[in-house]
Amino acid sequence: xxxxxxxxxxxxxxxxxxxxxxxxAIHQLGYEGVQDVRIGKYFELxxxxxxxxxxxxIETLCDQLLANVNMETYRYEIVEMEEEA
Amino acid sequence: xxxxxxxxxxxxxxxxxxxxxxxxAIHQLGYEGVQDVRIGKYFELxxxxxxxxxxxxIETLCDQLLANVNMETYRYEIVEMEEEA
Numbered sequence: 001x002x003x004x005x006x007x008x009x010x011x012x013x014x015x016x017x018x019x020x021x022x023x024x025a026i027h028q029l030g031y032e033g034v035q036d037v038r039i040g041k042y043f044e045l046x047x048x049x050x051x052x053x054x055x056x057x058i059e060t061l062c063d064q065l066l067a068n069v070n071m072e073t074y075r076y077e078i079v080e081m082e083e084e085a
Numbered sequence: 086x087x088x089x090x091x092x093x094x095x096x097x098x099x100x101x102x103x104x105x106x107x108x109x110a111i112h113q114l115g116y117e118g119v120q121d122v123r124i125g126k127y128f129e130l131x132x133x134x135x136x137x138x139x140x141x142x143i144e145t146l147c148d149q150l151l152a153n154v155n156m157e158t159y160r161y162e163i164v165e166m167e168e169e170a
Binding site: 001007008009019022025026029031033034035036037038039040041042043044045046047048049050057060061064065066 | 094110
């Protein structure tokens with residue numbers, strides 16, 4: 001069993017209006033020191049070992065479902081978990 | 086300057102319907118090995134050093150703005166960045 005964390009963020013060249021809005025709200029709270037906010041999605045998946053390597057499964061899922069590869073970029077971390085009894 | 090990554094996820098006891106929907110979509114793609122999906126939010130902040138320690142700033146922002154502490158939990162990582170010229 002694998003525990004996989006996937007982070008999907010906008011590419012640097014893409015404007016993040018949600019992040020801009022949150023930055024405005026942070027400034028209204030008085031934290032002017034926060035200079036940039038970007039918002040992404042975070043997925044935690046539990047994946048069972050199959051014939052296909054888990055890296056390939058995750059990349060296929062990101063490309064086909066989790067990320068919009070035109071505007072977003074993704075990275076992932078895979079941790080092998082001990083099998084539960 | 087600090088680069089801060091904040092991860093906001095539902096508490097384990099809270100149902101994640103969006104994660105369930107994505108799990109269904111993953112299974113429709115034929116990846117039955119994916120047994121659990123949970124979705125969270127991911128924030129990247131650039132924070133300038135101020136009199137207040139950056140950990141305190143981030144915890145205040147999470148409690149007051151970024152996370153719904155009734156249903157969500159958060160964790161963060163702070164990396165110190167070199168000052169840009």
